[in-house]
Amino acid sequence: MGLIHIDLFTTLDGVAQAPGGPDEDAEDGFAFGGWQAPLWDEVVDEQVNTGMADLDALLLGRRTYDIFAAYWPHADGGIARLFNSIPKYVASREAPTLEWANSTLLGPDVVAAVRELRDRHANIHVIGSLDLVQTLFTERLFDRLTLWVYPILLGGGKKVFADGVVPTNLRLIEPVVASPKGAVMQRYALADGTPGVGDMSAGDHEG
Template sequence: MRKIIVPTFMTMDGVLQAPGGPEEDRSNGFEWGGWQFPFWDEQMNNNPGKIMATSFDLLLGRRTYEIFAAHWPYQNDAIGEIFNRINKYVVATTPIDMSWKNSILIDKDIVNELKKLKEQDGPDLMVWGSSRLMQTLLAHRLVDVLHTWTYPITLGKGKKLFEEGTQAQRWKMTDSEVSAKGVIFASYILDGEVQCGSFAPQEASEAELARRQKWQRE
């Protein structure tokens, strides 16, 4: 069975839109494209490199696929060699140019097709960018591994990793590191259901009971 792995760059307030440059994604008037650039250094190259040293295929949403297809076929570096060689599974419900070598369209019954894809033999499926696709994956509990780079900035607007519809799940941290510029890298795997408890005393005060009743009426 294949795992779905999501590596993502995000701000402290969870924004993942257009980390790499101003023209990457200006949708909804987003004006902070390239926010990742000032924090990038040699240390920041290491973790993505380790993640992509494993065997994987790409799983992409339409917009990220179009960004990648306009860039990577024209690159001769190590990442370009990998991306051009492997399969690219593309989730899209509108017409799209699929001429990039080894591209495979998923355009109907998306969730079931993704479940079938996971059940197949083959390399794991890695999702870069693709914020809309991420929402679908998180809403249907299809993500197995998260790698996050959290940058020490807040933007206040933009597409986010965890939007409304994300399912309640518990995650276990398996690795972490902080860069010299304050970027926090962390890896997580699924770790069962969310567990809750309470620090409240066993017997609530009359004031606390009154507060609860008041809030229920509001």
């Protein structure tokens, strides 16, 4: 069974809306589109490229798909060649025309369709696609969660952990990496069970 990776760029206060550019997503008057650009550096670039090395399919929400489809077919470089060649699967409540090569619209039962994708691919990456990510969180339908956390606070905007989160255990699977401009990469695996509780006053914290 293949792995589903969720890859997200987020501010320290959890905002993941429109990291890439001013026109990416201005919904609800979001004024900080492109907040990631001033903080991008060679370490983040290397982390992103390394993290994508194993992917053999993209799973995207409609908005992210449209952004990618407008950019990557005209780009150069290794990531562009990879994205253009692999299958792309799109979750949408509508029936858009998908003109980017190797793109397929998922059926109305997105959860069932995503589960089926695991039998076709070894490493499926979800990038951005915040509405879709909430569904995956609700269903615990992911295996890896990679967050690039940036040292800024925006105070408003679409959040990584919004309406889909259910109690879930995660396990840190790689050492945390910090970039020169302060971005911190954290990579987790989904773990069994739900978060436990204890009583600090009863000595549960002793070790």
